[in-house]
Amino acid sequence: MRRSLTPDMVTLQAFEAAARHENFSRAAEELNLTQSAVSRQIADLEQQTGLKLFERIRQRVVLSEAGQRFLPEVQDLLERSERLMIEAASAGRTRLSLRVATLPTFGAKWLVPRLGRFLAQHGDVALTIESRSKPFSFAEDNFDLAIHFGQPIWAGGVPTFLCHEQVLPIASKELAESLGVEGPGDFARAPLLHLTTRPKLWADWFQRQQINLDNAYVGLRFDQFSMMVAAVAAGLGAALLPTYLIEDELESGSLVPLLPKPMQTANAYYSVRPEAKQSHPVADSFQEWLLTEVSPRKSE
Numbered sequence: 497m498r499r500s501l502t503p504d505m506v507t508l509q510a511f512e513a514a515a516r517h518e519n520f521s522r523a524a525e526e527l528n529l530t531q532s533a534v535s536r537q538i539a540d541l542e543q544q545t546g547l548k549l550f551e552r553i554r555q556r557v558v559l560s561e562a563g564q565r566f567l568p569e570v571q572d573l574l575e576r577s578e579r580l581m582i583e584a585a586s587a588g589r590t591r592l593s594l595r596v597a598t599l600p601t602f603g604a605k606w607l608v609p610r611l612g613r614f615l616a617q618h619g620d621v622a623l624t625i626e627s628r629s630k631p632f633s634f635a636e637d638n639f640d641l642a643i644h645f646g647q648p649i650w651a652g653g654v655p656t657f658l659c660h661e662q663v664l665p666i667a668s669k670e671l672a673e674s675l676g677v678e679g680p681g682d683f684a685r686a687p688l689l690h691l692t693t694r695p696k697l698w699a700d701w702f703q704r705q706q707i708n709l710d711n712a713y714v715g716l717r718f719d720q721f722s723m724m725v726a727a728v729a730a731g732l733g734a735a736l737l738p739t740y741l742i743e744d745e746l747e748s749g750s751l752v753p754l755l756p757k758p759m760q761t762a763n764a765y766y767s768v769r770p771e772a773k774q775s776h777p778v779a780d781s782f783q784e785w786l787l788t789e790v791s792p793r794k795s796e
Contacts, residue, residue, distance in 0.1 A: 503573070504540075505574070505577060506537070507537045507538075507540060507541050508541070508570050508573065508574060509527060509574065510523060510527060510529070510533075510534045510537040510538060510541075511537070511538060511541055511549065511566075511567075511570060512567070512570050512571060512574060513526050513527055513534075514534060514538060514550070514557065515550075515559050515563065515567050518556045518557055518558055519555075519556055519557065520534045520535055520538070520557060538550065545566070547560075547562040547563070547566065548560050548562060548563075549562060549563035549566060550563055592618075592620055592621045592622065592777075592778045593621065593622040593623075593624075593778070594621055594622070594623050594624070594640050594641070594778045594779060594782055595624045595626070595638065595639050595640050595641075596623070596624065596625050596626070596639065596640065596641050596642070596643070596782065597626055597627070597628040597632070597637070597639045597641070597642040597643065598625060598626075598627060598628070598642070598643040599627070599628070599629065599643055599644075599645055600627040600629060600720065600722065601720060601721040601722045601725075601741060602643055602645070602740070602741075602765070603625060603627055603643070604722065605722070605725075605740065605741045605742075605743075606740045606741070606743075607625070607643070608625070610789055611623075611625075613785070613789075614782065614785045617781075617785070618778070618781060618782075621778055626639075628642065631644065631646075631650055631651075631653075633651070633652065634652050634653060634770035634771075634772070634773075635652060635772075639770070640769070640770070640773055640776055640778070640779045641767060641768065641769055641779045641782060641783060642767075642768045643658075643765065643766075643767060643768075644765070644766045644767075644768045645661070645763055645764070645765050645766075646763045646764075646766075647763060648764075648766055650766075650768045652770060652771050652772075653768040653769060653770055653771065654768065654769050654770075654771055654774065655766040655767070655768045656766060656767045656768075656769070656783060656787075657764060657765075657766055658764070658765040658766055658767055658786060658787065658790045659764065659765050659790040660760050660761070660764045660765075661738050661740075661760065661761045661763065661764060661765065662738065662739050662758045662759070662760055662761075663697065663701070663736040663737060663738055663739070663758065663759050663761060664736065664737060664739055664753045664756075664757075664758050664759075665683070665701065665734055665735075665736055665753060665754040665755055665757070666728055666734065666735055666736070666737045666742060666751050666752070666753060666754065667686070667728060667731075667733070667734040667735075667751070667752065667754050668728060668729055668730070668731045668750065668751060668752075669749060669750060669751070669752050670731055671731045671733070671734065672752045672754055675734075675754070677754045677755060679755070680702065680705040680707045680755065680757070681707055681709075683702070683707075683709060683711075683734070683754075684709050684710075684711060686711075686733070686734045686754070687715055687716075687732065687733035687734065688711060688712075688714060688715035688733055688734055688735070689715055689716050689717075689718065689724055689727050689728065689732065689733040689734065689735040690713070690715055690716065690717045690718070690735075691717070691718060691719070691720075691721065691724060691735075692717050692718065692719045693719065695713065695717075697736050697761075698712045698713070698736060699712040699713065700759070701736055701757075701759050704757075704759050705757060715733055716732060716733060721737065721738070721741055724737060725737065725741055725742060725745070725751075728751060729745070729750065729751060734754055736759070737751075739758070765790070767783045767786055767787075769783070
C-alpha cells in the first residue's frame with residue numbers, strides 16, 4: 497500500500513464539514529479549528545488527490561464537479577469509521593460479539609420478534625443485525641453470519657439449510673368476505689398483488705391448482721414483501737405471502753387465507769457462514785438457535 501495515498505481522517509472531516517456548510521469558517525467552528533487550518537487541510541487534500549474540490553462563489557465555497565463525485569465516498573468512509581469505533585466500544589464492554597446480515601422483511605417479521613429468546617441465553621453477546629437484500633462479499637462486509645433465501649450457493653460462504661418457504665393466497669378479512677372465494681377459479685374476480693422479483697408466483701400457483709386464468713400477471717406490483725403485507729392489510733388485493741411473514745396477522749384474523757392451499761416455492765432459507773470464520777463459537781450458537789426456531793417447519 498502506498499502510504500502517501502492513505503487518507504488522513506482529520507483532513508477528510510474538514511472536507512466533509514466544508515462541503516456541508518459551504519463555508520470554511522463554519523466548518524472550522526464545528527471542528528474547533530481555525531479557518532486557516534481548514535483551508536490548509538483542504539489545500540493538502542487537493543494536492544494529494546490532484547483534484548480541485550471547491551469553487552469560490554461570492555462569500556461561499558461550493559463543490560466542484562470533482563468534489564461532488566468525491567463527497568459521497570468520503571461520507572461513506574467517515575460513517576464506516578465511526579461505526580467501527582462504536583462497535584469496538586460496544587464489544588469492549590462484553591467478551592463476545594456477533595454481526596448478522598438478514599433479509600429485511602425476514603428480519604423484521606420473523607427474526608427480531610424471536611431474538612429475545614437468544615439473548616436470554618446469551619446476554620453477554622454484543623449483537624448487531626443489519627439488513628441486506630442480496631448476497632454480498634464476506635471479504636468486504638465483515639459479517640459473521642447471513643440469512644439467505646435462494647439456492648445453497650454463496651461465493652466464499654458455507655450454507656446450512658434452515659427451512660423451505662410456504663406461500664398462501666392471503667387477503668384482508670373484509671376483502672375475503674366480499675370475494676367469497678370457494679375455489680381456485682373464483683380468483684378471476686380477485687385483484688392480485690405481485691412481487692417484482694417473483695413475477696411468476698401467481699402463475700405457478702394457478703398451474704399447481706390446474707386452472708388457467710388470464711389475470712395471473714395483472715395487478716399492483718411491489719419490490720418488498722413488507723409492502724405487500726401492508727397492501728393486503730389495506731384491502732388492495734390478494735397476495736401469495738410466505739406464512740412466516742404473517743404469523744401474527746393470521747393469528748389475530750386480520751388477514752385470512754382465501755383457500756387453504758399452500759405452495760412450497762423452489763428456493764429455501766439458509767444460514768451462511770464465511771469460509772474464513774468457520775471457527776466462531778457465538779456464530780455456532782446463533783446458528784444452532786436458528787435451527788431450533790425453524791425446526792417445526794423444516795419438513796413442510
